[in-house]
Amino acid sequence: xxxxxxxxxxxxxxxxxxxxxxxxxxxxxxxxxxxxxxxxxxxxxxxxxxxxxxxxxxxxxxxxxxxxxxxxxxxxxxxxxxxxxxxxxxxxxxxxxxxxxxxxxxxxxxxxxxxxxxxxxxxxxxxxxxxxxxxxxxxxxxxxxxxxxxxxxxxxxxxxxxxxxxxxxxxxxxxxxxxxxxxxxxxxxxxxxxxxxxxxxxxxxxxxxxxxxxxxxxxxxxxxxxxxxxxxxxxxxx
Numbered sequence: 001x002x003x004x005x006x007x008x009x010x011x012x013x014x015x016x017x018x019x020x021x022x023x024x025x026x027x028x029x030x031x032x033x034x035x036x037x038x039x040x041x042x043x044x045x046x047x048x049x050x051x052x053x054x055x056x057x058x059x060x061x062x063x064x065x066x067x068x069x070x071x072x073x074x075x076x077x078x079x080x081x082x083x084x085x086x087x088x089x090x091x092x093x094x095x096x097x098x099x100x101x102x103x104x105x106x107x108x109x110x111x112x113x114x115x116x117x118x119x120x121x122x123x124x125x126x127x128x129x130x131x132x133x134x135x136x137x138x139x140x141x142x143x144x145x146x147x148x149x150x151x152x153x154x155x156x157x158x159x160x161x162x163x164x165x166x167x168x169x170x171x172x173x174x175x176x177x178x179x180x181x182x183x184x185x186x187x188x189x190x191x192x193x194x195x196x197x198x199x200x201x202x203x204x205x206x207x208x209x210x211x212x213x214x215x216x217x218x219x220x221x222x223x224x225x226x227x228x229x230x231x232x233x234x235x236x237x238x
Contacts, residue, residue, distance in 0.1 A: 019144075091122045184208060
């Protein structure tokens with residue numbers, strides 16, 4: 001089958017973005033190809049690679065958490081792991097690493113990808129991890145993961161339950177009422193928006209949070225209340 005015009009140039013740019021060269025460029029191309037483009041089955045899309053990449057990612061993050069937090073129990077480690085390998089985290093990595101532009105898909109997925117569909121972006125990151133693992137081995141795959149997850153791993157020292165869930169339960173026990181989230185502002189360009197959300201709860205002061213999505217802004221606002229009201233301890237300095 002003839003390669004699409006411009007495909008080699010796109011793969012050149014993808015290799016430069018990842019920082020690795022690939023002898024098996026067909027596999028690299030497959031790692032960014034959604035099944036909507038090729039109907040010949042999962043071998044022609046990223047689905048099988050995503051399955052493997054998910055395991056490589058999980059192992060790498062689990063090992064690093066085990067090393068970073070020697071006093072954390074199994075429950076704490078699992079909480080941190082689930083947050084770090086979630087679809088939301090992987091999709092954010094795709095955006096931050098500039099990988100979204102390389103996703104290949106059929107015309108029926110045009111709107112979904114243009115809308116920065118979270119699951120597609122997350123799957124592609126995991127598929128690329130698998131492609132790196134199969135081409136170069138575990139250590140380069142591990143290096144790729146730790147390079148892009150580095151700040152999140154360091155921040156995981158204060159990982160807790162989802163702050164919105166925590167605030168919801170605390171508010172219910174305290175007053176029998178649920179917190180209300182209000183979008184205050186949306187700023188920035190369309191491709192990199194910043195949302196400001198206000199969380200209001202019964203008779204306590206409201207709090208605002210900001211983030212690259214409404215959900216992150218809501219989580220940050222909820223966390224501000226939890227810290228301010230002493231439900232959560234403030235993170236240690238340094």
